[in-house]
Amino acid sequence: MPDSPYDLIVIGAGPVGENVADRAVQGGLTVAIVESELVGGECSYWACMPSKTLLRSGNALRAAQRVPGAREAITGTLDVQAVLNRRNEVVADWNDAGQASWLDSAGITLVRGHGRLDGERRVVVTAEDGTTTTLTATHAVALSTGTAALLPDIPGLADAKPWTSREATSAQSVPKRLAILGGGVVGSEMATAYASFGTAVTVIARGGLLGGNEPFAGELVADALRELGADLRLGRSPERIERDGDTVTITLDDGETIEADEILVATGRVPRTMELGLETVGLPAGDWLGVDDTLRVHGADGEPIDWLYAVGDINHRALLTHQGKYQARAAGDVIAARALRKPVHDEPWGAHVATADHEAVPQVTFTDPEVASVGLTAAAAEKAGYRTRVVDYEIGNVSGAYLTAEGYTGTARMVVDEDRKAVIGVTFVGQDVADLLHSATIAVVGQVPIDRLWHAVPSYPAISEVWLRLLEGYGRPE
């Protein structure tokens, strides 16, 4: 390990920290990155990658079952062990040697251990054997320590040995009965995966599914989950949870009880800022870290701290890998620019800001149907004060969807800002819409005028023809 000081110290080598470090090195800085668990972070080992692997096989099987000819060729059921084996391979058996060697090839120094701030531009790293190393940064420290699962304060829950997303994505066998608390993204995706495995899934959600999306998204996913055999208790909350040996009993607010072998808690995330030494720089421990658009942390006085950055989940802007990596590119580049006294482009949509965080965040939920959205929902746009027009279309009516699956079910919505005549939000719900989303992201970020979109011709017969139907629904400006 080269001697400290480094130009930049990054704490947390998840997807976001790795990218901050890489951009800063490419910008000409020396960088050390501190990691207490696995290089690659939550996304690689307990979140995006294993969860999508667990979902893919069931989604592929159902896709084939929806096509005559292919359907008849299916002679068996999902091979759950093969799915789990593939998941093990995708996460490299929870071994980060590959990612650690990438850091090395990128010229980033890895320091293994738990990092915490120790005053301005100083980081103390405690290794597994208890030894400590003090690192100093000439220019900046970037915090990218991500999140952990939130455990709500429900009587008995903590003693019931609940699963979090970590256990759900790393299980080596599947339970016969799984209760899932929370109807957000993790709850809906894991309900889909485990129901595909033949597990008896019960989802307990205090609202509907996938709140924050267009309402039809949660409704279509709920219908599909019921069809898969899941039991949905929507608008319900647990009052008490007890484990007796192998059985967990959940008592709901109306007195009904549900029994399961495992209970998965999927009720959101908390920032990993508790043991980060934030109090040594005048910030409270345990909170999300507010940032400006160049990702500098807001100090106690509300002004940005010039040497401290918070990037990715930890700043609570958008808890998504791709959006965190987008922030990381801006942060790594601006840290290098500031260190080397080069021009800083911090105007909206400039090279050194994460402007898209505000109203242009794309997300795909890999349920079946998939939910792909970018920008504002109709409700969010109205709340933000936009004068909008909303166009809906049943995706199953386009030829591409009809060919993709018999009885294709799905809905698209386009939200148009009537003052700018530009698209500010799009949602697609349906099979195979994930990769369609980027067209919508480009339209939203590019603020492409509706009349120009008429010249973006979707290929026939592809599902993307839904764009033409949405435009026709809106009407061509004269």
Ligand SMILES: Cc1cc2nc3c(=O)[nH]c(=O)nc-3n(C[C@H](O)[C@H](O)[C@H](O)COP(=O)(O)OP(=O)(O)OC[C@H]3O[C@@H](n4cnc5c(N)ncnc54)[C@H](O)[C@@H]3O)c2cc1C
């Ligand atoms: C089940 C699940 C599925 C998901 N699926 C998707 C998906 O499909 N697509 C998507 O875009 N997003 C998905 N997400 C969200 C995604 O995982 C996060 O947005 C992403 O991991 C955030 O990256 P990060 O680098 O900010 O944090 P993390 O990935 O959490 O990485 C933080 C790293 O910091 C380390 N660390 C923490 N504290 C310290 C410390 N004090 N010292 C040293 N190291 C420390 C941790 O060990 C970890 O390696 C999913 C989340 C979950 C829970």
Ligand SMILES: NC(=O)c1ccc[n+]([C@@H]2O[C@H](COP(=O)([O-])OP(=O)(O)OC[C@H]3O[C@@H](n4cnc5c(N)ncnc54)[C@H](O)[C@@H]3O)[C@@H](O)[C@H]2O)c1
């Ligand atoms: N495909 C993807 O992009 C993907 C997949 C998984 C997770 N993620 C990200 O990870 C983050 C975490 O996902 P998540 O599903 O844990 O959070 P979430 O915020 O999506 O959903 C949490 C759900 O739990 C409910 N809830 C919260 N407290 C509760 C309580 N005390 N009792 C009952 N219900 C309660 C909420 O109402 C909500 O429906 C999300 O922000 C998401 O963006 C993304």
